[in-house]
Each structure stands twice: as C-alpha cells, then as structure tokens.
Amino acid sequence: MVDRGTGHVVLRGLTKRYENTDPAAPPAVDGLDLDIRAGEFLTLLGPSGCGKTTTLRMVAGFETPNKGAITVDDVDMLRLPPNKRPMAMVFQSYALFPHLSVFDNVAYGLRIDRSRRSGLEDAVEIALTSMNLTGFGARYPHQLSGGQQQRVALARAMVMQPSVLLFDEPLSNLDAKFREQMRREIRLLQRRMGITSLYVTHDQAEAMSLSDRIVVMNSGRIEQVAEPSEVYTRPASVFVGNFIGRASFLSTPDARPQGGRARIRLFDRDIEVAAHPDARHADTALLMIRPESISVTPAAESGHGIVRSTVYLGATVDYEIETDHGTVLASVNDPDAGALLEEGTRVRLAVDAERTYLLPRGADTSTEPDLEAVGATR
Amino acid sequence: MALLSASPSQPTQSAPMKTSRGPAGGPRRARANPSLVVSVAVVCLVLGLGLVFPVLQVLFTAMSPEGLDAVGDLVGSPVNQQVVVNTVVLGLSVAAVGLALAFLFAFVQTRLDVPFKRTLHVIAIVPVVSPPFALATALVVLFGRNGVISQGIFGVPYDIYGLDGLTLALALSFFPVVYLTLLGMMQRLDPSLDEAATSLGAGRGRIFRTVTLPMLLPGLASGFLLLFVEAIADLANPLVLGGDFTVLSARAYIAITGDYDVVSGAVFSLSLLIPAILVFLLQRYWVDRRKVFSVTGKPTGRPHLSRSAVAWVVYALAVAVALLIVVIYATIVWGAFSAVPGVNNAFTLSHFEFVLFGIGSEAMIDTTVMALVAAPLAGLVGVVVAYLVVRKLPRTGPALDFVAMLGIAVPGTVLGIGFVLAYRAENLFGGVTVIPSLVGGAAVLGGSVGIVMVLLVRSMPAAVRAGVSSLHQIHPSIDEASASLGADDATTFRRITLPLIRPALMAGLTFAIARSMTTLSPIVFLTTPDTKIMTSQILAEVDGGRFGNAFAYCCVLMLIVLGLIGLVRLVVRDRSARPAPTIGALTTTAAAVPPTETPVPVGAVPTKE
Ligand SMILES: Nc1ncnc2c1ncn2[C@@H]1O[C@H](COP(=O)(O)OP(=O)(O)OP(=O)(O)O)[C@@H](O)[C@H]1O
Numbered sequence: 001m002v003d004r005g006t007g008h009v010v011l012r013g014l015t016k017r018y019e020n021t022d023p024a025a026p027p028a029v030d031g032l033d034l035d036i037r038a039g040e041f042l043t044l045l046g047p048s049g050c051g052k053t054t055t056l057r058m059v060a061g062f063e064t065p066n067k068g069a070i071t072v073d074d075v076d077m078l079r080l081p082p083n084k085r086p087m088a089m090v091f092q093s094y095a096l097f098p099h100l101s102v103f104d105n106v107a108y109g110l111r112i113d114r115s116r117r118s119g120l121e122d123a124v125e126i127a128l129t130s131m132n133l134t135g136f137g138a139r140y141p142h143q144l145s146g147g148q149q150q151r152v153a154l155a156r157a158m159v160m161q162p163s164v165l166l167f168d169e170p171l172s173n174l175d176a177k178f179r180e181q182m183r184r185e186i187r188l189l190q191r192r193m194g195i196t197s198l199y200v201t202h203d204q205a206e207a208m209s210l211s212d213r214i215v216v217m218n219s220g221r222i223e224q225v226a227e228p229s230e231v232y233t234r235p236a237s238v239f240v241g242n243f244i245g246r247a248s249f250l251s252t253p254d255a256r257p258q259g260g261r262a263r264i265r266l267f268d269r270d271i272e273v274a275a276h277p278d279a280r281h282a283d284t285a286l287l288m289i290r291p292e293s294i295s296v297t298p299a300a301e302s303g304h305g306i307v308r309s310t311v312y313l314g315a316t317v318d319y320e321i322e323t324d325h326g327t328v329l330a331s332v333n334d335p336d337a338g339a340l341l342e343e344g345t346r347v348r349l350a351v352d353a354e355r356t357y358l359l360p361r362g363a364d365t366s367t368e369p370d371l372e373a374v375g376a377t378r
Numbered sequence: 379m380a381l382l383s384a385s386p387s388q389p390t391q392s393a394p395m396k397t398s399r400g401p402a403g404g405p406r407r408a409r410a411n412p413s414l415v416v417s418v419a420v421v422c423l424v425l426g427l428g429l430v431f432p433v434l435q436v437l438f439t440a441m442s443p444e445g446l447d448a449v450g451d452l453v454g455s456p457v458n459q460q461v462v463v464n465t466v467v468l469g470l471s472v473a474a475v476g477l478a479l480a481f482l483f484a485f486v487q488t489r490l491d492v493p494f495k496r497t498l499h500v501i502a503i504v505p506v507v508s509p510p511f512a513l514a515t516a517l518v519v520l521f522g523r524n525g526v527i528s529q530g531i532f533g534v535p536y537d538i539y540g541l542d543g544l545t546l547a548l549a550l551s552f553f554p555v556v557y558l559t560l561l562g563m564m565q566r567l568d569p570s571l572d573e574a575a576t577s578l579g580a581g582r583g584r585i586f587r588t589v590t591l592p593m594l595l596p597g598l599a600s601g602f603l604l605l606f607v608e609a610i611a612d613l614a615n616p617l618v619l620g621g622d623f624t625v626l627s628a629r630a631y632i633a634i635t636g637d638y639d640v641v642s643g644a645v646f647s648l649s650l651l652i653p654a655i656l657v658f659l660l661q662r663y664w665v666d667r668r669k670v671f672s673v674t675g676k677p678t679g680r681p682h683l684s685r686s687a688v689a690w691v692v693y694a695l696a697v698a699v700a701l702l703i704v705v706i707y708a709t710i711v712w713g714a715f716s717a718v719p720g721v722n723n724a725f726t727l728s729h730f731e732f733v734l735f736g737i738g739s740e741a742m743i744d745t746t747v748m749a750l751v752a753a754p755l756a757g758l759v760g761v762v763v764a765y766l767v768v769r770k771l772p773r774t775g776p777a778l779d780f781v782a783m784l785g786i787a788v789p790g791t792v793l794g795i796g797f798v799l800a801y802r803a804e805n806l807f808g809g810v811t812v813i814p815s816l817v818g819g820a821a822v823l824g825g826s827v828g829i830v831m832v833l834l835v836r837s838m839p840a841a842v843r844a845g846v847s848s849l850h851q852i853h854p855s856i857d858e859a860s861a862s863l864g865a866d867d868a869t870t871f872r873r874i875t876l877p878l879i880r881p882a883l884m885a886g887l888t889f890a891i892a893r894s895m896t897t898l899s900p901i902v903f904l905t906t907p908d909t910k911i912m913t914s915q916i917l918a919e920v921d922g923g924r925f926g927n928a929f930a931y932c933c934v935l936m937l938i939v940l941g942l943i944g945l946v947r948l949v950v951r952d953r954s955a956r957p958a959p960t961i962g963a964l965t966t967t968a969a970a971v972p973p974t975e976t977p978v979p980v981g982a983v984p985t986k987e
C-alpha cells in the first residue's frame with residue numbers, strides 16, 4: 001500500500017437522530033468513535049437499518065450529525081459543505097449524469113476545479129483506460145451495461161484523487177460473478193492509489209475480501225473493529241459471531257473461564273479454548289463453534305447426537321445435529337455424494353479446540369441469536 | 379496505477395488544502411449557502427410583489443369602511459344576490475357539461491373501436507389555443523339573433539345570450555384540459571382489473587359502474603372543480619354572451635371600468651376569490667390525496683374495445699360535438715375575411731389590414747414582446763421554485779409551492795384589481811419611492827412592467843408543476859454525486875438539474891407563451907394607451923360590433939401562438955441533436971430520469987401534438 005500520508009479520518013461521538021422519528025427509539029447512529037488510518041480500506045458491515053449509510057452520508061456531508069465531530073487530517077469537516085470536502089462518493093445507483101457522455105461524466109469534477117482543467121483530457125483517458133473503458137468515452141450511460149456503468153462511476157470518483165473515497169454498496173446491483181470481478185478490481189486499484197476508503201456493504205464476502213479492517217455495526221453502534229480474520233475467529237460478541245459467517249452457540253455450564261482461556265468438557269473430551277475477556281461466568285457464556293471446525297463420524301451406538309437434517313451443497317454437506325448441548329451445525333468438505341449420513345443417524349462429534357471461542361452472552365437480549373435457529377439458518 | 383502516476387504534477391495535498399477555504403462556524407453553517415439565499419429571496423420577491431401584495435390589497439380594501447358598505451350592499455341588494463346566484467349556477471352548469479364532454483371524448487378514445495379517433499383527439503384539443511372571445515363571438519354569429527344557423531338555416535329567432543350560450547362557450551373552451559387529464563388516467567387504468575371483474579362474472583355495464591367509474595372518481599372530481607373555477611373566473615365570455623345574465627366577474631369589471639368604483643370592484647372580485655380558494659384547497663388536500671391509491675402501476679394487456687350499438691350512439695355524439703367545434707373555428711376564419719360576418723359575407727382583406735398594418739400591429743408587437751419577456755422568466759422562476767420545493771426546502775417547501783400555485787387559483791379579475799389597488803399610485807416608504815407607479819396613465823414604461831409581472835405570476839404555476847413532477851423523477855443521488863465531485867448548488871442546478879428537466883421546462887414555457895398571449899381578465903385592468911394588448915383590443919372590437927376585426931385578431935393571435943410554440947420546439951430539438959437521455963426502461967441509473975410524462979397542470983396547454 002502506498003502511504004500517501006493523507007486521508008486520516010477521525011469520527012468522534014458521532015450521533016444522528018433523524019427528525020420526525022420516535023424520540024424513545026435509539027438514534028440511527030449512536031455515539032460512533034472511529035479512526036480510519038490514511039490509506040486504509042475500512043468496511044462498515046451490519047444488518048439492514050443499522051446505520052451504515054447514515055454514517056457514510058454524514059462523512060460525505062449529506063446528513064448533518066446531531067452530535068460529534070468528523071475530521072480529515074485534523075481539518076473539521078462539519079463546517080464544510082459536501083462539495084468542499086476532500087472526498088468522492090460512489091453511489092449504489094451509480095448516479096451517472098444521464099445527459100452527459102461517459103467522458104463528460106468522468107471530466108465533470110475536474111472541470112469544476114479550475115486548477116485541474118489543464119491536462120483534463122489525459123487524466124480522463126487514463127482513468128477510463130484503467131477501468132477497461134477505452135473507447136467508451138463518447139457513449140451515454142444508457143448505452144452501457146450495469147457493470148460498465150459502475151466502472152464509469154468508479155472512474156469518475158477516482159479521477160478526482162480525493163483524500164477519501166466513499167462507497168455505498170456499489171456492487172449490490174451486479175450479478176454474483178461480476179461482483180467478484182469488480183471486487184478484485186476495486187481492491188487492486190485502491191491498493192495502488194492508496195486512497196483511504198470507507199465502504200458500506202451488508203455482504204460479508206465483500207467485506208472480508210476487500211477490507212483492511214471491518215467495522216461491524218448493530219443498531220447504530222459499533223460492535224467490533226478488527227481485521228477480517230479476527231472478526232471471524234475472535235468475534236467481540238455473540239452478535240458478531242452470528243452475523244459473520246455461520247456458527248453454533250452452545251451453552252456450556254461446566255466451563256471454567258480464567259485469564260482468557262477456559263476449560264470445557266465437550267463431547268466426552270476435556271478441551272481448553274480461548275475465551276473472551278468478558279466471558280467470566282459459565283452460565284453467562286456461550287461457546288461458538290464454526291461448522292467447518294467440527295468433525296462428524298457415524299457411531300454404532302450412543303454417540304453425541306442424532307442427525308436431524310442433511311443438506312447437500314456439492315462442495316460441502318451441512319448436517320444439523322441434535323446434541324445434549326443444543327443443536328450444532330456441521331459442514332463437511334468435499335463429501336462423498338454416495339455416502340451421506342441419513343437423517344436419524346447417530347454420530348460422534350469432535351471439535352477443533354483452537355477454532356472455538358467462549359463468548360459472553362451479552363446484556364442486550366434482543367441481539368442474542370435464537371439458539372435453535374442459529375445453526376439452521378446461517 | 380496509471381491513474382496516479384500519469385499525473386505526478388498533481389500535488390496530493392490539493393484535496394486537504396481545498397478544505398481550508400470553507401466558511402467558519404458550526405455544523406449548521408454548511409447549509410447556508412449564498413446561491414440558495416439569493417434564489418429564495420428572488421422567488422419571495424416575485425411572489426410577494428406579483429401576488430401576495432396585490433391580493434392583500436384587495437382584501438384590505440374590502441375590509442375598509444367603504445368596503446364594508448359595499449359588502450352590505452352586495453349582501454342586501456336583490457340584484458347583487460341574483461348576480462351571486464347566477465355565478466354559482468353558471469359554474470355548476472359549465473362544470474357538468476364540460477365534464478360530460480371531456481368524459482365523452484376520453485371514453486371514445488380509450489374504450490371504443492371506431493374510425494377517426496386520432497382526428498377526434500386533435501379537434502378536441504384545438505380550443506386550448508383559442509383566444510378569449512373567439513368561441514363566444516363565433517357562437518353569436520352562428521346562433522345569435524341573426525344567426526347564420528339559427529336564423530339562416532332553421533329560421534328560428536333563437537337568442538343565445540344568457541346561461542345557455544355561456545355554458546356552451548365556456549364548456550367548449552375549458553373541457554380540453556380535463557379531457558387530457560381523464561384520457562391519461564383512463565389509458566393508465568389496468569385492463570387486468572377489467573379482466574379480473576369479467577372472470578368474476580360481471581358484465582360490461584356492471585364493470586364500468588363498479589370498477590372503472592370508482593377509479594376515475596378523483597379525476598372526475600378534480601375536473602369538475604377545475605371547470606367550476608375557470609367558469610366563474612372567466613370574464614371574456616360573460617362580456618360577449620352574458621346579455622342580462624350578469625355574473626360576478628363581469629360585475630366587477632363594470633364597476634371598475636364603467637363606474638370607476640374600485641372598492642365595489644374589490645368586493646365583487648373578493649366574492650370570486652373565496653370559492654376559488656376553497657376549490658383550490660379541496661383539490662389540493664382532498665382530491666390529490668386520493669389519486670395515489672386509485673390508479674394502479676403499469677398497465678398490462680389491452681383493454682377491450684367496444685363496437686356495440688351503444689358504442690355507435692356515443693360515437694355519434696362525440697362526432698357531433700367535434701363538428702360543432704370545426705364549424706366554430708371555420709366561422710372564425712371565414713368571418714375574418716367577411717365584410718360583416720353573417721350579414722354581409724363579401725370577401726374582404728380589410729380586417730387583416732386593420733390588424734396587421736393598422737392599430738392592431740402595435741398591439742400585436744406589444745403583446746408578443748411582453749409574452750416573450752414574461753414566458754421565459756415564468757419558466758425559469760417556476761423551475762427554480764420547483765427545485766427549491768423538491769430539493770432544498772424540505773420544511774418550508776410545501777408553503778412556497780402553495781403560494782406559487784395561488785397564481786393560477788386566484789381569479790384573473792382579482793389579480794387585475796389587486797394590481798390596480800397596489801400599484802396605481804407610487805409606493806412610498808419613508809418619503810422615498812420604493813416602487814414607482816406600475817398601473818395606469820402615469821405608469822413606468824407605459825404600464826408594461828405591471829403587465830409582465832401579471833403574466834409572469836399567471837404562467838408560473840404550470841412551470842412549477844412541470845418542474846416538480848420531473849424533479850421527483852430524478853434520483854437525489856444524482857445531485858449528491860455532483861456535490862461530491864465538488865460542484866456547489868448553483869453549478870449542480872445549471873449543469874445537471876436544468877438539462878435533465880429541460881423537457882418539463884419546455885412544456886412550461888410553451889404553456890406560458892400561450893397563456894401570456896391569450897390571457898385577458900387581469901390584463902384588461904392594466905392596459906394603458908401606451909401599451910396595447912391584443913386580447914383587450916379584441917374586446918374593444920367585439921364591444922363595437924366589429925366582429926370581422928375581432929376574428930382577424932383571433933386568427934393572427936392563434937398563428938402567433940402556434941408559431942412561437944413551433945419555434946420553441948424547433949430550438950429544443952436542435953439543441954438536443956446529440957443522443958438524448960431517453961433512458962426510461964433501463965437499469966437503476968436509468969431510473970434517474972424516466973421520460974417525463976406530460977404534466978397537465980391547472981389550465982395547461984397540451985404539449986403533445
Ligand atoms: N431520511 C430518514 N429519515 C428517518 N429515518 C431514517 C432516514 N434514513 C434512514 N433512517 C433510519 O435510520 C436507520 C439507519 O438507516 P441506514 O440507511 O443508515 O441503514 P443501513 O445500515 O444503511 O441499512 P441498509 O443495509 O438497509 O442500507 C434505519 O432505522 C432507518 O429507518
């Protein structure tokens with residue numbers, strides 16, 4: 001990553017309550033603190049309605065926060081209108097100007113900034129080339145495919161060389177295959193240009209593959225800010241563990257957490273697992289098990305559980321298994337299609353202790369997953 | 379990557395440096411930007427001076443001691459009570475007949491399988507461009523005491539003056555706009571609803587009664603209200619066709635121009651203002667609310683077109699009305715070339731000589747120039763109002779929209795009298811002339827400033843409506859994208875918004891031209907010997923019984939209007955020679971600007987051919 005040394009974004013206590021909303025309800029964004037390092041690719045991830053777009057639009061200047069501060073490189077952004085902020089935004093709907101050609105769309109921002117009018121043609125051409133849009137300059141947005149339109153939108157934002165790039169679900173209108181390709185291109189481009197990027201999505205695969213760090217949000221607050229691998233393996237809460245990837249949460253009343261570790265007796269074995277610092281009492285803790293870190297073998301008699309459902313997906317097969325600790329989801333890689341376990345089969349289970357994590361239940365019951373449904377739905 | 383390395387001269391610091399130029403202040407300050415303040419100020423000034431102040435003057439005058447005397451007179455005198463009753467009766471009968479005509483033509487277009495539908499459509503919208511007096515005068519020639527048809531063909535001494543003639547003239551003048559609205563609604567009705575009703579066992583008549591009519595009810599209601607208001611506010615037709623049947627607008631006109639009694643004029647016109655505003659409020663807060671629910675989204679399938687015996691009867695009725703319209707317009711043209719239309723039918727060019735080279739030429743030029751000044755201003759201010767309402771003033775917007783739309787809701791007579799009251803004398807403030815006299819003999823520029831103001835206020839509402847409806851179809855993220863690329867509000871408006879709503883702007887402009895050229899009731903109070911306006915010249919000719927001259931005026935006026943509209947379209951087509959953004963049915967971005975549906979605001983001119 002090129003460190004341009006600019007684009008250090010700081011959000012402090014950012015709060016937004018929309019007018020005409022129930023004053024008793026929590027604000028759309030509730031006291032957000034965030035440090036985005038210069039050149040970093042940061043993703044806001046969370047369920048629908050958690051305040052991602054609102055946060056992004058406050059940074060862009062399209063919404064005014066009720067409280068809090070936004071600075072970029074120590075310059076207060078809140079006193080600047082959107083057009084004076086050193087940022088460019090890529091919209092979910094692309095928001096291309098339909099009456100301007102592709103070239104004029106990309107040149108639009110450069111023409112407004114007098115100091116950049118010289119060399120405008122070259123800059124636009126280069127931007128178009130870098131987006132594989134050579135030769136499209138004379139076309140109009142309605143003559144492009146959705147993917148091409150999105151490239152134009154990207155080129156239009158990038159050509160401004162802003163300190164900060166803002167993306168609001170820019171890929172959600174594309175089909176799955178193309179989305180993956182665009183994901184790679186955005187990542188590559190951002191790495192090379194080193195522009196600080198704030199990216200909103202509710203697609204975890206997008207967040208995992210693009211981000212330097214992920215911010216997981218839930219009803220206006222931050223649940224966790226961490227690198228993708230940490231968010232997956234060491235979620236800060238049951239909510240995060242549940243939201244990112246799939247997981248089963250088992251109650252383990254005999255757990256004895258101590259100093260970040262915990263000893264648990266699970267499926268006839270004593271294991272030692274990592275524990276969240278707040279997971280101090282067994283009866284308020286849950287053990288998170290990812291479906292791929294549990295192995296399933298058919299048992300002649302007894303065993304640890306009974307297969308309740310079998311879902312064959314080609315590359316994997318998902319088993320929902322009923323155990324004494326609750327329902328567990330197990331996912332087996334590269335299954336033999338001829339030898340799937342039938343529903344009702346008794347099985348023995350073994351978990352990879354290193355891949356499980358003991359979490360506090362969390363005070364807010366509303367964010368707690370429905371334990372029965374967790375394994376089945378996610 | 380190449381994007382960066384290719385322009386190394388670009389200092390990476392440039393962006394943050396940009397930030398240091400911002401104004402100081404708290405978060406709120408980001409909202410207050412100069413172009414917004416200026417445009418709000420200009421709009422308020424235009425509406426305040428051109429609409430609110432004059433109308434308030436009418437109110438104040440009516441509330442003054444003399445005014446209250448006149449009010450007592452109005453309420454107490456049986457003659458005046460009859461005038462009020464006449465006005466209401468006229469409004470109701472025009473509304474009923476006009477609505478029936480509009481529905482008849484819309485029904486034929488959408489539900490019948492009959493020939494010459496296209497021709498019928500064109501004939502039905504012809505009256506929109508007709509100047510005031512044209513219809514009424516032609517009716518007098520055809521059906522008056524010495525009518526070419528009544529006396530000449532049937533030999534009956536029929537007297538068209540009065541309620542019957544007025545109803546016919548007004549209904550024919552104003553039904554086209556309602557027809558266009560209904561036509562749009564009926565075309566958007568989803569035929570699958572009919573199919574659903576049929577599959578549930580309902581017959582044609584029953585479907586019409588229980589499915590179609592209820593869905594059209596809001597459209598019918600608003601058409602009725604519109605016709606009612608237009609009918610009671612109209613001045614030209616009662617002056618020509620009224621006879622002994624006096625209505626409020628004519629009474630107010632006579633009070634001012636005949637008796638020089640401005641106070642009574644104000645009181646009479648005020649009693650027009652009250653029902654007009656009530657209807658406006660009803661329309662805005664009751665009928666419009668219902669519209670949303672009654673028309674389903676995208677129509678699917680094709681409606682069943684009827685060819686039954688009943689259909690042919692309905693068709694015959696429509697054809698008869700269409701023939702009447704054709705005869706009336708033929709009379710106008712023929713009358714313009716006849717020595718004394720209906721009496722001495724010798725061919726002559728003297729009427730056109732009079733209009734084109736005599737006194738009329740002055741009026742022709744004055745009228746056209748003033749329309750050409752007022753119409754673009756009305757279009758521009760209207761679009762700015764629309765922009766403010768939709769995009770910039772989420773809270774005060776509706777109020778602004780309301781005031782702007784009053785420009786059309788306030789009867790012309792009221793506005794005209796208001797201008798007389800407000801601007802005949804200079805407006806002094808602390809001994810200093812703030813606004814010089816704009817009306818009457820001593821007015822600046824021969825009163826043309828006042829006239830242009832009235833035209834501006836009168837034609838702006840259509841531009842506002844057109845602008846609002848097309849702005850609602852542009853996704854706000856288009857504006858935000860522009861801001862995010864560094865454009866301030868004024869730049870965004872100029873480079874993005876204006877080009878995108880140009881079709882709507884043109885529709886508004888076309889309407890404004892037609893309206894400015896043909897409007898009479900406010901203008902007739904404002905003309906001075908220095909400023910001649912064609913419509914008030916026509917009034918003088920009709921008054922003097924010189925119908926030939928009046929018809930020639932009407933012909934010339936219609937030609938000018940059509941010519942100007944054609945010119946506007948030509949210019950527009952030329953400028954958009956490059957691929958127009960006719961996106962409509964594409965992807966999400968496309969949703970930004972679907973083709974603008976022709977808005978039909980109150981009293982609008984159709985923009986489709
Ligand atoms: N203009 C508005 N007025 C009132 N409430 C709003 C407005 N915009 C958003 N909200 C509310 O604020 C909350 C956060 O909305 P926001 O758009 O930020 O969610 P999001 O995280 O972007 O969701 P999604 O993933 O669905 O886009 C929601 O509860 C939403 O209903």
Ligand SMILES: [Mg+2]
Nearest residue numbers: 052053054200
């Ligand atoms: Mg969102």
